[in-house]
Amino acid sequence: MSGGNGVNGFFEKEGKYYVIKDDSHSYEESSREFVEKLEIYNPIMGIYQHKVTGENVFPFNYGPSTGGMVETVDFKIYTYGERILSVDILPEFKKRKIQVSGSKFDEAILKIERFNGFHSFSYSTLMVREIEAKLGINVDAEVIKARITLLETERIISHIFKTARLCESASQNVAAHWLFSLREELMRTVATLTGHRYMFGVNRVGGLRRTFDYRKVIESVNSINMQYQKILDGLFVSRIFIDRIENTCIVGEEFCRGPTLRATGIPYDYRMMDPYYGKLNFEVVTEDGKDSLARFLVFSSEVSQSVNILNQFSNSDSFEISELGSVENGSGGIETPSGDARIVLEIHKDSISAIHIRTPSMLNMEAFARGISGNVKTDIPFAFESFGIWICEMGDVV
Amino acid sequence: MRIWPLDSIKNGILTTGFPKRKNETISPWSTIPEKFGQEDVYCPADAISPEGVNLKKCISCGLCSKSYEPSLRTDNYILQRQEPRLRKSFKIFTVDSGSCGACNTELMAIANPLYDVSRLGIFFTNTPKQADAIVIMGIYNEKMEPVIKAAIEAMSKPSVVILLGACPLSGNILGKGIEAMVDPDLIIGGCPPDPFVIIEALEKVRGKL
Numbered sequence A: 001m002s003g004g005n006g007v008n009g010f011f012e013k014e015g016k017y018y019v020i021k022d023d024s025h026s027y028e029e030s031s032r033e034f035v036e037k038l039e040i041y042n043p044i045m046g047i048y049q050h051k052v053t054g055e056n057v058f059p060f061n062y063g064p065s066t067g068g069m070v071e072t073v074d075f076k077i078y079t080y081g082e083r084i085l086s087v088d089i090l091p092e093f094k095k096r097k098i099q100v101s102g103s104k105f106d107e108a109i110l111k112i113e114r115f116n117g118f119h120s121f122s123y124s125t126l127m128v129r130e131i132e133a134k135l136g137i138n139v140d141a142e143v144i145k146a147r148i149t150l151l152e153t154e155r156i157i158s159h160i161f162k163t164a165r166l167c168e169s170a171s172q173n174v175a176a177h178w179l180f181s182l183r184e185e186l187m188r189t190v191a192t193l194t195g196h197r198y199m200f201g202v203n204r205v206g207g208l209r210r211t212f213d214y215r216k217v218i219e220s221v222n223s224i225n226m227q228y229q230k231i232l233d234g235l236f237v238s239r240i241f242i243d244r245i246e247n248t249c250i251v252g253e254e255f256c257r258g259p260t261l262r263a264t265g266i267p268y269d270y271r272m273m274d275p276y277y278g279k280l281n282f283e284v285v286t287e288d289g290k291d292s293l294a295r296f297l298v299f300s301s302e303v304s305q306s307v308n309i310l311n312q313f314s315n316s317d318s319f320e321i322s323e324l325g326s327v328e329n330g331s332g333g334i335e336t337p338s339g340d341a342r343i344v345l346e347i348h349k350d351s352i353s354a355i356h357i358r359t360p361s362m363l364n365m366e367a368f369a370r371g372i373s374g375n376v377k378t379d380i381p382f383a384f385e386s387f388g389i390w391i392c393e394m395g396d397v398v
Numbered sequence B: 001m002r003i004w005p006l007d008s009i010k011n012g013i014l015t016t017g018f019p020k021r022k023n024e025t026i027s028p029w030s031t032i033p034e035k036f037g038q039e040d041v042y043c044p045a046d047a048i049s050p051e052g053v054n055l056k057k058c059i060s061c062g063l064c065s066k067s068y069e070p071s072l073r074t075d076n077y078i079l080q081r082q083e084p085r086l087r088k089s090f091k092i093f094t095v096d097s098g099s100c101g102a103c104n105t106e107l108m109a110i111a112n113p114l115y116d117v118s119r120l121g122i123f124f125t126n127t128p129k130q131a132d133a134i135v136i137m138g139i140y141n142e143k144m145e146p147v148i149k150a151a152i153e154a155m156s157k158p159s160v161v162i163l164l165g166a167c168p169l170s171g172n173i174l175g176k177g178i179e180a181m182v183d184p185d186l187i188i189g190g191c192p193p194d195p196f197v198i199i200e201a202l203e204k205v206r207g208k209l
């Protein structure tokens, strides 16, 4: 899916505009006029603009620093009462510009982990695989299994967090507390085994800096999943919860990535193309409701799907690297828990010489801005949580 | 149909007794590293000196593991001033100036049932007007400077200013810190700080430890 005209992302550098085309691993020069027509983003102001005017219409500000949100973001809501006519979104208050080009590989990996700390392992893997591909390094099966374990565990942690935040916003406090406890338990396991709750410092070019027994992580993931399914059983029969999230923030497939896109019925998951997942057996989870309920159903089903993926190689002694495929050409992308992120990277000796990244939140934010129109203001918190958007990954990596 | 309260009773008490009892776990590299070997090591944050590891600079990366190991201690903070008038109740307002999201979720984690800081009289508030403490995370960001200053100004007195994580303390390896802009009563190191470290530091600043 693209933001229009087959374009997957764009960036500006030294006054020139470049676009990344769909299914492409490289970028090409474009023009500001073309980028502006994409209607994704105002490259000058850094604002997702949807201004409307009319009789009695007034802008209502929510943010930039409001305790109810996880991160700093400003919503300018155009309304004449409760109903939202349109929203401008200003993510630039906390916008960071992270200087990666010029950094040696080790330092660049530490920086990209801190681009989105919540999905740090996805981003570090995106970068190390690209470097390994350029250097012609093939890592062994055990490294790939350990990386997949942490990628899927990060997805499970992220999806449980989203479920908890959704329950919290929909006043399902008992379920929310229980879910936050599950996430905490899993993070403690990750910390004990890898040395860090957010997996910082674990990845490196050519392998892992700290080795760990991935089977122990998988054991813990299985036990957490059993409890997670019990909570879901309760949520699925709660009319209050379902009514609250059903039919809110309905989106079209435009701009959506990851679970948000799959909740519009489109079976797109970067793992289907990812050589690490080569012959692992799984199907892309889809729903067709396009609303907060459909997004919830997708990411909650993806928790079981991740557990199944991990059990496939954990239970099999004969699982060979050939089944996982090779990464000779680099993947250029990764399915983060919020959707596919893409990278274009150039290296010089042991350093990064150029880097461009397109993250799922950059596009999901536009999908949210479009979908929330027509809803009421009190829908914003849980509608937003259902998208899994991280403002931190809307910053610049240069 | 599941009846969650019954499940919760079956699960028993999961909440820690910390700080009265010992912490159950800790994120190893989020604690300050201690020297054990003589081999020269590279620190990407320039945190290592002959005096030891500077908690303002350490980014919890573990790249020094050939000669340093995590201390696993919960005292990775520096207290500049205590405010014992906040012993009874302590409401926190959070500000993210430019974080990676992990400090935000670690701070939120202290409210989950495994830590449940409401038992200590610690709560979160959505407005600085009701806050006893402001916790600032992330690197310096010009656009957030007036927001932070206005939030500190709006707080009722007595109140405390807290910086959380390597980003506001030194800028991490990502940018500029915030310490020069505010006058913090408490700084907490780590990238991100572990929830147990955060709880101990908060109890210290309100004079309960």
Ligand code: SF4
Pocket (backbone or CB within 6 Å): B029, B033, B042, B043, B044, B045, B046, B047, B048, B053, B057, B058, B059, B060, B061, B062, B063, B064, B065, B068
């Ligand atoms: S953990 Fe990283 S930042 Fe901290 S002292 Fe060691 S090398 Fe330096």
Ligand code: SF4
Pocket (backbone or CB within 6 Å): A114, A117, B098, B099, B100, B101, B102, B103, B104, B137, B138, B139, B164, B165, B166, B167, B168, B172, B190, B191, B192, B193
């Ligand atoms: S200190 Fe570390 S964990 Fe906290 S916001 Fe900065 S990079 Fe993220």
